[in-house]
Every structure is written in C-alpha cells, then in structure tokens.
Amino acid sequence: MYVIVWKYEVLADSEMDFRVAYGPDGDWARLFAKHDGFVETELIATDLPRHYLTIDRWDSAEGFDAYMERDLDEYQRLDQQFEALTVSEELVGRGSTVDSGKSGS
Secondary structure, three states: OEEEEEEEEEOHHHHHHHHHHHOOOOHHHHHHOOOOOEEEEEEEEOOOOOEEEEEEEEOOHHHHHHHHHHHHHHHHHHHHHHHHHEEEEEEEEEEEOOOOOOOOO
C-alpha cells in the first residue's frame, strides 16, 4: 500500500468546510475515486485545535503517479479552491507500508 500524509492548520471559521472537502467522502476522495489505484482517504483531527492530518491510500506509487499524470489540472484546481480554508499545508511524507515479516503463528 502506498500512503501520502498531509498536515494542515485550518482557519477557525473554516473547519466545517475543511472537514467536508477533505473527509473520506469529500471532494478530494471523490476525485481520487475516479482512478482504479485509489483505496481511501482518512481525515484525522489531531490533539491540537484546528490541526488535521489526511492519509490518502493508493494500491501503489505507480497508481498514484498514473492518477497525477492523468488529472493534474483537476488536482491543482481543487488545491487552489481549498487553499483559503487553511493557515498552512505541509506534506508530512509518502511511501509504502512495511510488512513486519512476522508470521501469524
């Protein structure tokens, strides 16, 4: 599984709009869902007020790259549209999940 994690600080009067747009059924998830490699989006409210994490899960890095190649314009349009909801946006990281190698026995 390939994951992409973003960190956001949201403007006080924009939290509800942010949750709708960035949540698991929001604008971003609907855009990603048009592509076969997309698995899910998760929105996490952190312990800090108005701070959130998003975790986007894809079947592979190649699946995400294919999406970006195909829909970059729409990605940029949404990014610009929702920029006004946040104080800051930071890519925390992206990468593949690791199998611990432990057996189930």
